[in-house]
Structures are given as structure tokens and as C-alpha cells.
Amino acid sequence: MKAVILAAGCATRLRPYSDDTPKTLLPVGGVPILRRTITSLLRVGFDQFVIGTGYLEHMVRDAVGSWFPGLDVTYVINPDYRTTNNGYSLLLTREHVEHDGFILLDGDVVFDLGVVEELVERGADCLAVRSVGEIGLEEVKVTADNEDRVLAIGKHVPVRSAMGESVGIELFSAASSRRLFEALHQRVVENGLVNEYYEAAFQQIIDSGVTLYGVDIGSMYATEIDTVEDLTAANERLAQRPAFDVRVDGLRLAV
Secondary structure, eight states, X not given: OEEEEEEOOOOGGGTTTTSSSOGGGSEETTEEHHHHXXXXXXHHTOOEEXXXXXXXXXXXXXXXXXXXXXXXXXXXXXXXXXXXXXXXXXXXXXXXXTTSOEXXXXXXXXXOHHHHHHHHHHOSSEEEEEOSSOOOTTXXXXXXXXXXXXXXXXXXXXGGGOSEEEXXXXXXXXXXXXXXXXXXXXXXXXXXXXXXXXXXXXXXXXXXXXXXXXXXXXXXXXXXXXXXXXXXXXXXXXXTSOOOEXXXXXXEEEO
């Protein structure tokens, strides 16, 4: 199974921590975010990886190579990472995943293993939604019908009508993958919308008839590390609970 992890940005809101380290390599609970992500995905059965890089991309390559020798991984560089957004970065991965089902993750998400397990159990064409806790105006929010079919996704969605916050983890079928990349091409290449979040393309395919389901992850932990405050909060959260061991091909990692 394939996984796409987007880790191109330079994370200006995490300075000084990101001055000489890509955000995805920052440790949370003593473990770099990307190492935590790949280990969890391997545990669930994902064995082919496409990593979108940009800022300090050589550090990402070196780190992954040292942690996971022999991993089936393709790196896709976004040379314009300073002036584009994650929709652009995702489109660059098109040739590697367009005809396959895949899981998509932002490279700055720290999450419980159960979140990905829940999506895989639900089946393709779904996204993880956090309904527990405070949801702010700047969060990417989701509204859904009474069967959890996503109706709207984006920061523009009113808090009062939201099912919850999209945490940046989605699972697509091969059919939806093709529709998604067609929408991304139209928006980014044809319309020049290089600085959009990929949720705009999600909305476009939903409006055109693709069904995506929101999966409420309940009290399971999932958070994006965007700011120094996010990093501090995640470290404090993980310090308050015991770690458990994940073993993949002899690798022992507490998560």
C-alpha cells in the first residue's frame, strides 16, 4: 500500500527550531515526527512511500535512509516550496500515485496509531476528523450529512455547523485518486492557483460527485505542529502518558 507524506515547507512559525531543521524532523516526545509517522504506517501495512520535500530536503533523505535502510521510498522535490502550498506539492507526486489508492498525510501531524487503523478499517475514500476539543476559526473544518458523507471542507466552514476538524490524514481509492489529481491539475496548472491548500481540490471532487466520508477519531490524539506553542503542547501531552513499543523489521520505537 502506498503513502504520500508532504514535508516541503520551511515552517517559519516554528522558528528558531526550524532554522536549521525541517519541521518534519523535529522531535516530539523524543521521536522525530517523520520517524513516528513512517513507523506507524509500516505497522499498519503501508510499504511504499512518496515523500514530498523542499526545505532542507537532503536532511530528510539522510534521516529516512538512516532510520529505515532499504525502505521503498521516492522523493519528490518542490523547488518552489517558499512560494507554493501543499496543493502544488501534492500535484508533483501525481506520476507516482495517480493510478493507485493511497493514504495522504501532512508531514507535521502527530497522531495515535489507532487513527490510521481506523481509516484503513473504514476503507478508502475517507478522512480523519477530530470532533473532541476546541475547534478554531483557522482550522480546516468539515461538515457532513447524517451518514458522515463530507459536504464541505475548508477553513471557511462555520464552526457551529462543523462535524469537526480535518487533521490532515486522508485515504483515497484509485478512482478517487484520479479525480483528485485531475482537479489539482486544473486548479494549479490551468488556473494558476499555486498557493492553495489541497482541501480546495477535495471540495471540487466532492462537488463533482465523489463521496468522501468523515471518520470521527473521537478521543484519539492527532494534531498538526504549526507553531512553537503546538510543539510545546504536543511534547507535554505525550509526556503525560506511557509509550508503547512498535516493532517493524527489528526496529524498536516507542510511540
